Amino acid sequence: MEANTSLWHSYLGVIVSRERERLENFQRAEDILLTLLEGVHAREPRFLVDYARNLEALEFALCASEDAVTVEMPLRIEGDTLQLLACQPRDTPGGHPPGLSTCYLEVPSPGTDLEDWISVVGAMEHGDGARCLVPGKVLQHLKELLVSAIVHCQRCFLLQPGDVSAENLREDAMELSLLIRGSWKNIRFDIVPVVRRQQEPFQLQGRQIDRGFPEGSLQRATEQAHFVPASPHCWRSSAHLPILRLLHTVDTLKGPRLDSLRLLDQLRDQDWGEEGGRSGLTFNYLKMVLLWSTELFPSLEDWQDLEGSVYRLLVILLRCLAIQHLPHFLNPEENLFQGAAMDLASLYHKVESFARDPRRFLRFHFGHPARTDSWKADPNTRALLQLPSEDGSYWDTAYFDVLLNQFQVYRIQDSARRSAMSQLLSKIRQEIPQQS
Numbered sequence: 001m002e003a004n005t006s007l008w009h010s011y012l013g014v015i016v017s018r019e020r021e022r023l024e025n026f027q028r029a030e031d032i033l034l035t036l037l038e039g040v041h042a043r044e045p046r047f048l049v050d051y052a053r054n055l056e057a058l059e060f061a062l063c064a065s066e067d068a069v070t071v072e073m074p075l076r077i078e079g080d081t082l083q084l085l086a087c088q089p090r091d092t093p094g095g096h097p098p099g100l101s102t103c104y105l106e107v108p109s110p111g112t113d114l115e116d117w118i119s120v121v122g123a124m125e126h127g128d129g130a131r132c133l134v135p136g137k138v139l140q141h142l143k144e145l146l147v148s149a150i151v152h153c154q155r156c157f158l159l160q161p162g163d164v165s166a167e168n169l170r171e172d173a174m175e176l177s178l179l180i181r182g183s184w185k186n187i188r189f190d191i192v193p194v195v196r197r198q199q200e201p202f203q204l205q206g207r208q209i210d211r212g213f214p215e216g217s218l219q220r221a222t223e224q225a226h227f228v229p230a231s232p233h234c235w236r237s238s239a240h241l242p243i244l245r246l247l248h249t250v251d252t253l254k255g256p257r258l259d260s261l262r263l264l265d266q267l268r269d270q271d272w273g274e275e276g277g278r279s280g281l282t283f284n285y286l287k288m289v290l291l292w293s294t295e296l297f298p299s300l301e302d303w304q305d306l307e308g309s310v311y312r313l314l315v316i317l318l319r320c321l322a323i324q325h326l327p328h329f330l331n332p333e334e335n336l337f338q339g340a341a342m343d344l345a346s347l348y349h350k351v352e353s354f355a356r357d358p359r360r361f362l363r364f365h366f367g368h369p370a371r372t373d374s375w376k377a378d379p380n381t382r383a384l385l386q387l388p389s390e391d392g393s394y395w396d397t398a399y400f401d402v403l404l405n406q407f408q409v410y411r412i413q414d415s416a417r418r419s420a421m422s423q424l425l426s427k428i429r430q431e432i433p434q435q436s
């Protein structure tokens with residue numbers, strides 16, 4: 001047991017040892033980025049600079065790969081005075097039916113600060129004569145200001161040659177990408193204009209509010225709605241910052257929760273990566289799994305050791321891969337796997353092979369990932385993971401306790417919880433033969 005524990009912590013120790021270097025790299029690139037954004041604000045005060053980058057720094061340090069860092073640039077605008085109108089299918093991304101989070105932002109009249117925005121970037125006439133703030137025009141204006149800020153900083157020797165590359169400023173993108181040199185490596189920042197509005201208190205639709213989280217944390221994380229460009233004409237609600245705030249909240253809880261995320265993300269980058277031209281799991285998917293595990297395993301008893309904590313995330317990830325459905329934590333009706341170009345069956349195979357024999361994977365290596373083709377799937381586990389979930393009965397603690405028990409990492413002493421697991425297991429034993 002001690003040797004097994006040492007293996008997990010040795011693997012984690014190497015991951016953590018790199019974080020300080022990654023943070024220094026981020027902070028150096030962030031200084032350059034803020035210089036540019038301040039230049040944008042000086043030319044156009046309607047774009048504001050948000051100096052609170054601690055959440056993005058935390059995410060960057062946790063992530064094993066060099067994913068882009070999303071930077072929201074708020075518009076100085078009274079967002080609460082804007083009206084939300086449903087988008088037309090022709091204006092939504094890919095021409096798909098408009099979702100609940102996609103909308104036009106109508107500019108009421110009169111409105112002094114809103115009229116100023118209209119005079120700068122122009123407006124789009126809606127069917128009934130309403131004027132709407134156009135995200136495509138806002139992006140174009142911000143792009144021109146960014147280019148001007150780069151040129152000005154270069155002329156004033158505020159930037160060194162190679163500090164910034166604007167080659168990825170594409171006309172059709174819904175974010176403005178800059179490659180900025182850190183202390184030793186370039187970081188991609190995706191700059192996104194954002195309209196902020198206050199919104200109604202967050203509702204969990206049948207779930208227990210704040211379960212697993214400190215009281216009020218979900219309300220505080222979601223008290224503002226953030227609208228970012230979804231297409232040249234439509235805006236969409238973004239959960240980027242609320243999810244980062246919740247991730248920071250998880251960091252304040254007891255137990256190796258973020259360490260579990262670190263460890264699985266290293267495996268994602270090293271052994272569960274892209275294959276055959278298809279994308280793999282992303283850090284964003286694993287963040288969502290961590291938030292679900294925090295809610296579904298609210299007891300401190302679940303987070304006593306690193307191995308058990310990792311398996312809390314693993315059983316949720318395996319369930320989502322098996323049924324090809326990962327619900328968004330704040331919008332559970334949204335399936336994050338929908339439309340993703342991933343081989344979910346292959347990913348399931350890799351993740352379950354790790355869950356069955358982690359010792360083969362808890363090592364750093366270069367070149368090809370660890371082989372999984374010799375591993376034989378357990379049909380009982382697969383049948384258990386693929387139980388139908390239409391009524392949500394298999395998305396609760398008792399069900400995932402059954403899975404933990406299947407992997408022999410349960411170790412829970414709470415009598416009420418053990419009883420709930422036993423009752424559900426009796427029900428499952430009657431249902432599984434019907435699935436074969």
